[in-house]
Amino acid sequence: MEIAARDAAVAATIDAQIDALHALLDTRRAELHEQLRTIVADEVRRINELGVAERVAYTVLMTTIPLARQLADGQTATHTTVCLEKAVCERLDELVRAVPTDPVSLPEQVTFELAAPDLEQAIRHAGRFVRQPRRC
Numbered sequence: 146m147e148i149a150a151r152d153a154a155v156a157a158t159i160d161a162q163i164d165a166l167h168a169l170l171d172t173r174r175a176e177l178h179e180q181l182r183t184i185v186a187d188e189v190r191r192i193n194e195l196g197v198a199e200r201v202a203y204t205v206l207m208t209t210i211p212l213a214r215q216l217a218d219g220q221t222a223t224h225t226t227v228c229l230e231k232a233v234c235e236r237l238d239e240l241v242r243a244v245p246t247d248p249v250s251l252p253e254q255v256t257f258e259l260a261a262p263d264l265e266q267a268i269r270h271a272g273r274f275v276r277q278p279r280r281c
Contacts, residue, residue: 159272162272163272166268166271201239205236205237205239208236
């Protein structure tokens, strides 16, 4: 009976310690997943912002080209051309501001690395039994 009682106590200790390790690992896993979600959200936001800027630039450009052609072809009366000059310049300024100054880059490469190369081995070999001599 004494051996069975000690066996149960040691088994309970093992379970408690391993459960504590699992809890720590689960907590760290949740933290890493949250960091990953943040990285992904930042990349999506950045690319969406660049996409919006490019769409604005394209829209301004496409609406300015026909107007510029009409002005160049003399299809617009002189007094109208003078009135439109300011609006055209403002639209061209908007186009310049909307175009990204830096080329659109691919998202950064994100990799996951364990903090210590021997961490997996340390977890696999964590814990050991120590036999103590019996007291008389």
